[in-house]
Amino acid sequence: MAGDDLSTQLARERALQQTEKMETIGRLTGAIARQFNELLGAILARTAALAKAVPPNPDLDELKLTAQRGADLAQRLLGFSRHGVLELQPLILAEFVRDALDALRRQLPANIEVQFEADEDPGVVEVDPAAVKQIVRHLVSNALDAMPKGGTLHVEVRRTRLGAADRPLHAWVEPGSYVSVALSDTGIGMDAKTLARVFEPFFTTKPIGVGTGLGMSMAYGLVKQHRGYLHIYSEPGQGTTVKVYFPAIRGRGLAEIATAADEVLPGGTEAILLVEDDQTLRIAAQQLLSTVGYRVITAVDGQAGLDAFHAHRSELHLVITDVVMPKLSGFDMYETIRGESRDVRVLFMSGFPAPNFRKTVGRDPGVAFVTKPWTASEMLAQVRGLLEAAH
Secondary structure, eight states, X not given: OHHHHHHHHHHHHHHHHHHHHHHHHHHHHHHHHHHHHHHHHHHHHHHHHHHHHSOOOHHHHHHHHHXXXXXXXXXXXXXXXXXXXXXXXXXXXXXXXXXXHHHHHTTSOTTEEEEEEEOSSOOEEEEOHHHHHHHHHHHHHHHHHTOTTOEEEEXXXXXXXXXXXXXXXXXXXXXXXXXXXXXXEOSOOOOHHHHTTTTSTTOOSSOTTSOOSOHHHHHHXXXXXXXXXXXXXXXXXXXXEEEXXXXXXXXXXXXXXXXXXXXXOOOOOOXXXXXXXOHHHHHHHHHHHHHTTOEEEEESSHHHHHHHHHHHTTTEEEEEEESSOSSSOHHHHHXXXXXXXXXXXXXXXXXXXXXXXXXXXXXXXXXXXXXXXXXXXXXXXXXXXXXXXXX
């Protein structure tokens, strides 16, 4: 476990370094944007004065429009650097996001399928509605850009908890109750190098002259300004899931979520086979499951997972597997396992939209699904639910 502990520590250090880098970039961007905004304000004021003093002039009108575009850009930079002014109010996030999606649907291409799910009791957050609408628009726009030939956009609004058990994957976490908005697409995905820079202002993978590279950076800044968090999981060729976490409000009349301090993570003593090719995710899941009492056997790809299943078949109660893996996919491994045993439960982990699973393997009552990037409470709730259904 010494090597695993070292890998976890290194992953946390990288995440913290990324956070510190974004804080530094934010401060620098904010300082530049404020100066830029003041200069453009002076230009716009002089332009307005000139417009009153001289006959109509197309060049003057064009100068005004150009300065206004610059001022809009400065405001977006201030949004990233968290210097904008928010008008906070209590909001049932699920209803608001559903309405925003309904408004956007009319503008989407016909080859984009939009899916929406939400908890019955979604929780209340204190946010600036205009800012949340901007965040949703930016994330939807990025998802569409990633699916030029069409695909599925799946949006979920869930109540969730973040606690100390999440820190191996979410080093930034502040324990507490949250409402999460997850947007998943079936697009081209991103590699690790792109993911490391995705929130930087003006960074874009689009051709020169297409887009400003400010969409994700502005969404990041607005989420942070709400004391929330934004996390991305992506695989090249497999799609992207963006999860935004907003702190939940307690005492607003809706059913409460237990705070992280009150939370007892569900566990057990059953044997679980964990199959995941991403080392960071595999170690985090192994440590989480072991901490709450489970006996965990790990494998680094689908073929190794199938071999481990055959070697430990008599003792296994559950298989947790990624979907896209070297040598053998999670689906192919599942088909082989199910052909040999109807008793073993299977939990899939993926950034794919959940409804796409329900149309295929999701029809099996012994199967469940958890979206990457998962949280400890989400993972353990699915594990316990499958195991108790089996009993």
